[in-house]
Amino acid sequence: MSAADFLLAPEVQKLLLLVYSRPACKFTADEIAKASKLTVEEVQQTQEHLVKCGILTKCKSTADDQEAVCANTSFVFYRELRGIALKSFAAAEPVRAMLRSKFKRSVLRAYLLGEDQQGMVELLVVHGHEVPDEKAMSAACRKLSVSIGRHLKVHVISGRQYATLTGRDDLGMKLAGASAMEVIAEGDTKAKPAAEREGLIESARKKLAALAR
Structure with missing residues (x-):
């Protein structure tokens, strides 16, 4: 074959x-x-x-x-x-389908971080401007755990937190590991990134420029 x-x-x-x-x-x-x-x-x-x-x-x-x-x-x-x-279609595809259907407006990115010896699958979810409902996410993951026959451990973080992850962070190390797999890329869903807050100086400069016109 x-x-x-x-x-x-x-x-x-x-x-x-x-x-x-x-x-x-x-x-x-x-x-x-x-x-x-x-x-x-x-x-x-x-x-x-x-x-x-x-x-x-x-x-x-x-x-x-x-x-x-x-x-x-x-x-x-x-x-x-x-x-x-187990890493590809057995876990990744069901996770991808669940996130795209139920949380398409809030999940910006998602990664499978790996599976331990007990069959626990770790999932990292990065949300955009809209935060996924905690109860809905927990219920969907419990249901998915039953269907794929493995427990899911889910981490939900903001896009800003994701951008600050480093190799010294526990999640950052797992994300950089060989077993990590991207299941939702930015642009795969309708989720929008959170608007970045402008610095006070930049904000003041724009206001002064507007007043000077």
């Missing part, structure tokens, strides 16, 4: 999103189709391809003895592929 197949094929992404989120579980074609909203035929074709590549392995379902598949944790690139899956 080519890298393009793995990264771009929607059927592959949906199937691996489910299997890699719960690598110890066994999934029948019917279960995968129901969870991923693919047809059974699409699931069967895709999983056969992944089994031949060694990414998945066939097993028996514990429920009704049907044939099932599960993650092949002994596959030589298992850790790398699972890391790519």
